[in-house]
Amino acid sequence: MSQLEIIAGAPNEAIAAFVAERLHAALSVSAEVAITVPGGSTPFPIFEILASSNLPWSRIAVWPGDDRLVDEDHPASNVGKIRALLEPAGARIVPLTPTAQPPHFALAWLGMGGDGHIASLFPNTDPQVDDPSPVRRLTPDPLPPEAPFDRVSLTIPALVDADEAMFVIRGSDKRLVFDAAAAGDNDLPVARFLRTFPKTVTCFC
């Protein structure tokens, strides 16, 4: 079970500062690093802040942790929106495809749905902590009305392989789900990740 550091009520600027600090630390020991980031709605204002930071973006590869199987110019595309914000800053944006071979990530930044899904590992997909594949094509059931698409997602082992992990979770309903998962009171995808990740997980809740 991972240790948790809960940081409640942090503004987006503080979260961006945390991400930048962790990337600077990783870049102090590696010429290039990779980060995986969530989609949904929560991270994009933080990406905007990061895009204007002094990070050496040309040394940073950014991978969506999951995506909807739509064209990049579709409004539901995670990689399209990530690219629009971070590529102009100089980042290398790498689309997540079902056959991708993801790297070792310096930081796994995750969101969580109210149903306890992380990346696109929805409860119905029964994500396994020992999945031999780093990437899966998946169909959420029920399909979320705001994004009713098949998905591609990093698996739990690909996320657990990261040097560090952080969540950004907004809303008291999600906080209850997260806290129950952290306490071992449910077996949702987020709980499976938390009980498998061997290091401290930082949660901006």
Ligand SMILES: O=C1O[C@H](COP(=O)(O)O)[C@@H](O)[C@H](O)[C@H]1O
């Ligand atoms: O479908 C998704 O939802 C989750 C949570 O999104 P949010 O809008 O509540 O921030 C997200 O982590 C995931 O990457 C996304 O594809």
